[in-house]
Amino acid sequence: MDTKQHILIIGAGLCGSLLGLRMVQRGYKVTIVEKRPDPRQVHQDAGRSINLAFSDRGMKGIKLVGLEDAVRTLCIPMNGRMIHDPKGNTFFSPYSGRTDEYINSISRSDLNLMLLNEADKFDDLTIHFNLGCKEVDLENATATFKEYTTGDIQTFSGDIVLGTDGAGSSLRKSMYLSKKFLFSFSQEYLGHGYKELSIPPTEGGGYRTEKNALHIWPRGRDMIIALPNLDGSFTVTLFLDYEDAPDSFASLNSPEAITEYFTRQFPDAVAMMPNLIQEFQENPTGPLGTIKCSPWHSFGKTCILGDAAHAIVPFYGQGMNASFEDVVVFDAVLEKYQGDWETVFKEYEKARKKDTDAIADLAVDNFHEMKEHTANPLFQEKRKLETAFEKEYPNEYYSKYSLVTFNEDIGYREAMLRGRAQDKAILSLLSEGALSDDLSLKAKLEKIQQETNDILHDDAIVENL
Template identity: 45%
Template sequence: MQNVAVVGAGLVGSLQAILLAKRGFKVDVYERRPDLRKAEILAGRSINLALSDRGWKALDKAGISDEIRKIAIPMFGRKMHAVDGTLTYQPYGKENQAIFSVSRGGLNQKLMNLADDYPEIGYYFNMRCEDIDFDSNTIRFTDTEKDQIVEKSYDAVFATDGAFSAVRNRMMKYPMFDYSQSYLSHGYKELVIPPNEDGSHKIDKNCLHIWPRGEFMMIALANLDGSFTVTLFFPMEGELSFASIDTPEKVKDFFEKTFPDSIPLMPTLLEDYFSNPTSTLVTVRCNPWNHGTQAVLMGDAAHAVVPFYGQGMNAGFEDCTVFDELLEQYGDDWNTIFSEYSRLRVPDGNAIADLALNNYIEMRDSTADPDFLLRKKIERKFSDLYPNDWMPLYEQVTFSHIRYSDALKRGQYQRGIMDEIMQTEGIYEKWDSEEIMNRIAEKAKTK
């Protein structure tokens, strides 16, 4: 049995540990933080996650999807909140297709508890990774509880230690390793819509709620306890920004003008705004995702993305799926497994980074735009008529296992067709006509 290390006990690390243990590996999981299983999960620290098909596939592989469904709430569409309180609903896909709201902390606890069922998996907490010697594959940790250095050697190391990965930092010191990071000029802050007194939700729990306002937006996802985790995405600097909205009076005035229907829902708005941290949004790209057969990057360590496609966790879980499929295909040929993993996943990591950045503009600007809503209706009708010729980009990303890189290319081609269709004179009157459907069909079939 080979001994492997997983550095980082987050979502991807815990799932990867389970998949490796199922294949007979002895897995040691190291985490710099204390044991999350003993912590109280509080709102205000982490964006709620949207679990979709790519994530469910990995959880199915691990045999734990039924357990995760117990802590997930289906969301069948977006509900847009206009300034005047008008609500507009847009389904995510076909009937009964949904993405699922899950608490990051709650999901992480669940995965770690499920990993406890495997005697092959050992967890080690308060262990900060300092460095790794790839010649001997020896990892050096600081045990922050005991204030001492610990060194251990492994056959392979799986780096799932996040956007500022210590393992990746060592890989960057070698030639031919490309790396970039870029911050969005916007950050985010979490707020809370508490439950009603009877524990029920104050607004529709089966929708992702969006308050699109051009340069910024707010979203809300339901929790099991009847509350909603609300996330304000807002410029870090500028006239309207986290830097300038810095007093209770300014916050109250801003929300009354910008998100008036949310105020009755958030009685602790001012307290949450000033007590919860303002967090940044970073995109990380690198290549390759492996260092020989010694180490491999997964999750945010390989491809941190902004959260606007709801695919950060799903992409990380898909890393686990792809690696497990390569293990199935190539057995103990580690050279092929590691190099193929990197070859396959790097283009997809770059693609989902681009898709996520593009989707921020769509969510904050376009979801309230009548042209955008009509475009989605046309796409939906055409896709229903010709499912083999057209799958909307959102469905390719969220409800399929089409590679992200292929979805990005197809989406760009479809956008060109729809840009042309939307220029049709009288499109609002004849959007669902046979003429429009035929025109799209001609263009779609030339691809």
């Protein structure tokens, strides 16, 4: 570039701060405007999802900006799912048969702070806080903000406006309301909501249950999960029907009802949750929604990334990872078409949307898998077999979970298609009794591979007609 172009970024959350950092590294002048207060001055996030599962696709984004060593200090490895049954018995199910494949619990605010602090080192990058975006003039790349403390209205312009303003994106809303182009849009809510609770550290500062696992208490319709934090605590999340179910947020309307429900469903967890009633009553109940839309860009001037373009439910632990991978894909397209923003945006959406659509669908599937299937004997048999394959034949077999989570060089869509075909093949062969014990592990693997390829072949005939 001859002169520095100015990029206005709306939102300094995880995606916006990574994107801003990368853009200033590329030589752009960057302004980021964020509605919340500066997290270095005001503590926040109470009752929001305060930790996340960080994995290989997220690491690609972190590597892009050179922060892989720094991020590792924030990570707690989780090697698998620790399943808790209704009697309090536990059963460990590894995420992979390959020991180097695991996910990490990480604090959202620690990670965000790290990115903001790094971004702040650049003179060409400015961050403004407390400014909530009200509207974007799409054709003129101008955005209007309201200062939360004073109520003042401020306007910022850029050569380009990038929206990383999350699931409730103002930039996306301005696209939705624009009558100048057709805007496909969907918001799909689950009938379940979520509520954050916690397991505090022991008095000595230790962990009350296994540290290196993602804990799940699957109960068919509902579940709780727990992820470890660096201070010895666990963040617990309850996923429960809003209403019209035997147990629901509507029915848990008294301390007695809350205690009865938790004691009946999650007795071993209750014993570790001294603040259950208070947290349940004080923390908000949040909705679980999926957002998809298209186009992601308008007039060659604006583009949305991250949750603003594709908010997903949290059940694959891929929301932040997908947003970071967005930045990697965007950066590669920018490298190729730099100087022609309209083409950059179009090619970015073309390269990326099929994959974010796929992870959105996979995340909803995984809700059912976590709350229901993890407790199913056929499913557990499948997982045992897959783990054995991954251990014995690490270069030949990747489960759907591994394809999605640990194979960052293939896209989500390819991972979904291959993973679903594999699951169908294994479940169908298992239920037919076609994988009997007298077969060697290798023979079982070959049978599954053959069946998987048959399924993919038949799907392709229909697809490519």
